[in-house]
Amino acid sequence: MITALRIGLQRGLLEIKQFNRAREAVVFTIAFPVILLFIFGSVFNDEIAPGVTFSQYFVAGMIASGLVNSGFQNLAITIPMERDTGALKRLRGTPMPPSAFFIGKGIQVLYSMSLQVILLLAFGALFFGLELPSEASRWIAFAWIIALGSISAAILGIAFSTVPKSGRAASAVVSPIVIVLQFFSGVFFVFSQLPGWMQQFAALFPLKWLTQGMRYVFLPDSFASQEVAGSYELGRIAIILILWTIVGTFLAVKTFAWSRK
Amino acid sequence: MISIRNLRKSYGSEEVLHGIDLDIERGEIFALLGPNGAGKTTTVEILEGYRKRDGGEVSVLGIDPEKATMQWRDSIGIVLQDSADFPDLTVRETISHFRHYYSRARDVAHLIESVGLGEKSDQKIRTLSGGQRRRLDVALGIIGSPELLFLDEPTTGFDPKARRSFWDLIKNLRDEGTTILLTTHYLDEAEALADRVGVIAEGRILEVAPPTTLGGREKAMAKVSWRDQFGSLHQVETNSPTEMVAKLIAEFDGEIPSLSVKRPTLEEIYLEMIGENDSELVDEVAP
Numbered sequence: 276m277i278t279a280l281r282i283g284l285q286r287g288l289l290e291i292k293q294f295n296r297a298r299e300a301v302v303f304t305i306a307f308p309v310i311l312l313f314i315f316g317s318v319f320n321d322e323i324a325p326g327v328t329f330s331q332y333f334v335a336g337m338i339a340s341g342l343v344n345s346g347f348q349n350l351a352i353t354i355p356m357e358r359d360t361g362a363l364k365r366l367r368g369t370p371m372p373p374s375a376f377f378i379g380k381g382i383q384v385l386y387s388m389s390l391q392v393i394l395l396l397a398f399g400a401l402f403f404g405l406e407l408p409s410e411a412s413r414w415i416a417f418a419w420i421i422a423l424g425s426i427s428a429a430i431l432g433i434a435f436s437t438v439p440k441s442g443r444a445a446s447a448v449v450s451p452i453v454i455v456l457q458f459f460s461g462v463f464f465v466f467s468q469l470p471g472w473m474q475q476f477a478a479l480f481p482l483k484w485l486t487q488g489m490r491y492v493f494l495p496d497s498f499a500s501q502e503v504a505g506s507y508e509l510g511r512i513a514i515i516l517i518l519w520t521i522v523g524t525f526l527a528v529k530t531f532a533w534s535r536k
Numbered sequence: 537m538i539s540i541r542n543l544r545k546s547y548g549s550e551e552v553l554h555g556i557d558l559d560i561e562r563g564e565i566f567a568l569l570g571p572n573g574a575g576k577t578t579t580v581e582i583l584e585g586y587r588k589r590d591g592g593e594v595s596v597l598g599i600d601p602e603k604a605t606m607q608w609r610d611s612i613g614i615v616l617q618d619s620a621d622f623p624d625l626t627v628r629e630t631i632s633h634f635r636h637y638y639s640r641a642r643d644v645a646h647l648i649e650s651v652g653l654g655e656k657s658d659q660k661i662r663t664l665s666g667g668q669r670r671r672l673d674v675a676l677g678i679i680g681s682p683e684l685l686f687l688d689e690p691t692t693g694f695d696p697k698a699r700r701s702f703w704d705l706i707k708n709l710r711d712e713g714t715t716i717l718l719t720t721h722y723l724d725e726a727e728a729l730a731d732r733v734g735v736i737a738e739g740r741i742l743e744v745a746p747p748t749t750l751g752g753r754e755k756a757m758a759k760v761s762w763r764d765q766f767g768s769l770h771q772v773e774t775n776s777p778t779e780m781v782a783k784l785i786a787e788f789d790g791e792i793p794s795l796s797v798k799r800p801t802l803e804e805i806y807l808e809m810i811g812e813n814d815s816e817l818v819d820e821v822a823p
Contacts, residue, residue: 285636289625296624343822362621365676366612369637371607534586 280370286371286379291386300353304344305391308337309398315463316403321463322448324501326496331406331447332401335493336462338392344420344451345388345429350380351435351449356442364534377433384429392421405493413492416509420488423516427481430523437530456482474503481519484512537562537597538583539683544591545578550577554739555592564569565706566715567730567747569723571810575739576719577617577688583717584614584686597684610639613682613714613719615673617689623662627653630661631675638680651675651705667698671705678709685709687718691725703728723803733802737810742809751805760784763793 294300316330323329357363365377399405410415439445459473460483463511466474477483490498491507499506538560546555550672553575560566561570562800581587582594585608594601606737631648635641643690648657651671656664657786664672679686685753687706691699699722708727710716720726720766726733727747734744748754762784764767774780 289633295622360621361616361619364616365619366619371637372606485724517630
């Protein structure tokens with residue numbers, strides 16, 4: 276257990292080093308959401324409710340998406356690539372405890388996710404009128420939503436990593452799923468204005484709940500009445516994220532493959 | 537060290553290993569030879585704990601590789617084919633990291649020097665040549681001071697000079713007491729390194745012997761050839777080449793033109809064994 280943690284930490288440091296040196300990945304996961312924020316924030320700056328501009332609404336959604344990008348998308352693409360290069364097979368042949376590998380991935384997700392959230396918060400606050408919450412309760416919610424969100428996204432990314440047939444195909448398989456979920460979950464449009472079937476479909480997946488949680492953190496209480504349920508439903512958010520984490524862990528343990536068959 | 541009894545493996549309905557028996561002794565270099573698709577890699581991957589078998593008994597360092605523990609992995613080293621991982625890390629960073637996995641890790645600087653990557657230690661792995669890359673693979677395979685090292689076609693794509701210095705590296709490991717299981721397509725490599733070779737074809741072991749006696753090589757006829765005073769070439773196959781040469785010495789005054797005494801190479805013996813196996817197969821398949 277101690278060995279797994281010690282080696283997991285070393286793996287985390289190595290993962291961060293590799294992540295920082297793969298420039299395309301850094302740009303793709305970190306800068307892309309900020310670029311989107313600039314585009315959407317500049318095009319749509321109308322008020323969507325009293326005291327709430329679309330750019331504020333959009334920042335909340337983009338932070339939620341950031342969890343999905345740096346957890347799910349990042350791992351579901353990089354793990355198949357590592358399977359192709361033989362990195363996973365090599366690791367499997369060493370005395371590295373398998374849990375250390377996943378601890379390392381978790382550390383890397385935490386790292387890239389923090390960078391992304393800090394950047395989005397900074398740009399949102401500086402240019403698009405995002406108000407950082409002043410109450411402790413909202414920061415507490417922020418912390419647990421980030422924690423549950425990144426854990427569930429990372430585990431689902433690991434579980435999904437056996438779906439793409441190759442590292443090269445991974446990006447083409449994973450990215451469209453994320454983009455469609457972003458549209459359906461009310462990242463790019465106000466969720467309550469989407470067609471009902473789209474809302475119901477999105478409610479099956481974690482991203483919709485993450486965006487809703489982030490709206491609780493960054494938007495005023497008055498906006499709750501604009502939500503489909505008329506409230507931010509914090510309890511339900513926690514339940515859905517925990518359920519997905521359990522399902523994801525089960526699938527990951529059952530299906531994870533260290534080498535291509 | 538390694539003991540295999542009646543090992544069987546099928547992929548789908550096709551059986552690829554039809555009952556392999558093999559023992560590998562502590563401290564030897566054992567080369568497993570065989571054509572592509574003969575079952576070399578399948579056998580080795582079962583020994584390494586990567587694949588499950590369908591039948592038979594396997595023991596590696598006293599343990600069934602299907603029940604591999606971290607402690608067992610601490611004592612073995614694996615050098616796989618075709619690795620292309622960690623392109624963005626340097627040689628030193630990668631080796632230093634793998635040190636954390638093992639209880640008896642070697643000194644990093646010394647290891648880098650001994651695999652001949654001293655001048656490359658701060659270069660990104662993506663900039664290494666094929667041969668340098670394989671040396672790194674070997675470094676990662678032996679960093680934990682393994683008792684048993686698996687080397688899967690380690691010198692594919694090497695130039696002759698790089699191959700020679702690689703062989704020296706492997707011999708040094710044997711001299712340190714490492715047991716080595718090598719698979720290779722190069723018969724000269726098996727001859728230079730292996731204490732014993734095993735020939736595998738169509739999922740069966742054909743023979744296990746030292747390279748000098750494989751396939752009755754030591755008893756095979758030698759070919760003595762020379763040119764007579766008119767310049768035409770003569771060749772005689774004989775069991776007593778020394779006697780033949782002595783006769784020629786008596787016949788010629790001084791140098792015997794173009795004299796050569798050739799014993800069959802390991803490659804010739806091997807090809808003959810593989811060829812026979814093919815023809816047997818044809819017989820079996822014929823109605």
